[in-house]
Amino acid sequence: GAVVSQHPSRVICKSGTSVKIECRSLDFQATTMFWYRQFPKQSLMLMATSNEGSKATYEQGVEKDKFLINHASLTLSTLTVTSAHPEDSSFYICSAIRRGEGDTQYFGPGTRLTVL
Amino acid sequence: SQKIEQNSEALNIQEGKTATLTCNYTNYSPAYLQWYRQDPGRGPVFLLLIRENEKEKRKERLKVTFDTTLKQSLFHITAAQPADSATYLCVMIKAAGNKLTFGGGTRVLVKP
Numbered sequence: 001g002a003v004v005s006q007h008p009s010r011v012i013c014k015s016g017t018s019v020k021i022e023c024r025s026l027d028f029q030a031t032t033m034f035w036y037r038q039f040p041k042q043s044l045m046l047m048a049t050s051n052e053g054s055k056a057t058y059e060q061g062v063e064k065d066k067f068l069i070n071h072a073s074l075t076l077s078t079l080t081v082t083s084a085h086p087e088d089s090s091f092y093i094c095s096a097i098r099r100g101e102g103d104t105q106y107f108g109p110g111t112r113l114t115v116l
Numbered sequence: 117s118q119k120i121e122q123n124s125e126a127l128n129i130q131e132g133k134t135a136t137l138t139c140n141y142t143n144y145s146p147a148y149l150q151w152y153r154q155d156p157g158r159g160p161v162f163l164l165l166i167r168e169n170e171k172e173k174r175k176e177r178l179k180v181t182f183d184t185t186l187k188q189s190l191f192h193i194t195a196a197q198p199a200d201s202a203t204y205l206c207v208m209i210k211a212a213g214n215k216l217t218f219g220g221g222t223r224v225l226v227k228p
Contacts, residue, residue, distance in 0.1 A: 004159075006159075034215070034216075042220070043205065043218040043219065043220045043221055044160070044205075044218050045218075046215055046216070049215065091157070093159045093160075095159070103148060103209050103214075103216075104150070104162055104165060105162070105216060106162065107152075107159035107160045107161065107162075108159050109158055109159050110157065110158060110159045112157065
């Protein structure tokens, strides 16, 4: 199978601090990784698309200076929420496309961020 | 822009019956349509993909149909089990290499 992991699974932080979330493809090389945000009882909203070795492409309305994405290798992408505020509290989910499998995205288990 | 509609009301069915979920879309017909399962507090899990030139796809107890004339996809779970209880997401891809567009999901509750 295609396994994607995220770390941490839950994080609670104080307002104004920065939080880093890791997304790893464990058994495959990911040509592209995506970061989504999901609020309670709502569907996933794409935040940005990340390609290894290049700058991430952000969706309209997503602040690139607030949500820093680094895709350093074919198996790791990180999302850093800078100067987090309570309104950033959400469920953050990453996904990855396995090379040669077209557009099927494999999702991580998600990270629950709570900003106090 | 593309709009995907799934029934927001939860679907309650008895164990052993068939659950049928509807996904309607407006605007363009997608190149691919996918169905994912999402459990509370977890990421979506890929179930099935169907292409615009395919009418039906099956995988074990799951069946997906795709009608580009009606702009609709149906997702069936036959012989439903309590373990099938989850939210099911209809997802579309306009063309190869494009991003996914998610429906709001339909929650299914299978009662023993």
